[in-house]
Amino acid sequence: KAGVTQTPRYLIKTRGQQVTLSCSPISGHRSVSWYQQTPGQGLQFLFEYFSETQRNKGNFPGRFSGRQFSNSRSEMNVSTLELGDSALYLCASSSTGATNEKLFFGSGTQLSVL
């Protein structure tokens, strides 16, 4: 079974631009979560999607949005980029998103905002 795939691997943008990150979950997994990792901050929850519906959201501004398609693939969008958005963005999938399910993470997209 292929793992969680995130594209692109690296991205360089300038302030004010917008960016779209993509995530393909493990086949059969219907829950996709997004996390932001910054040095010293650990992983911070952005949002979770299941069957094309956002079920849970973290404490991020509205510039961060996402969506999920019928094939469970998910995209995350960040508009009006700020320097502080530079981070590793990780996508994780699980079968149903139930609490006792472990998350399977992709390798992440490293976003640099200049």
Add this chain to the structure above:
Amino acid sequence: DQQVKQNSPSLSVQEGRISILNCDYTNSMFDYFLWYKKYPAEGPTFLISISSIKDKNEDGRFTVFLNKSAKHLSLHIVPSQPGDSAVYFCAASEYNFNKFYFGSGTKLNVKP
């Protein structure tokens, strides 16, 4: 507001010895806890978990201990191996929520 804290950014241990990684949390509603390991340029991978109805869970060389009254959990690795060198994250969630709170990570270095 960091609800899960790993106060040791790094830990260095000799091969064959025990590694103990610690994690504290503030939310008494957390009832499911996990440890993830992360190598550079890779995503975190699941290591071991524990629910609040237990105080210990073992999987091979890895054991997680949970002290609910102290809101503290720890990961023991015995014996430590050089391949265990990675960043370890603890995470917690409330029952029926699919949102995990992660600590900031502890970088473990196991010296040969």
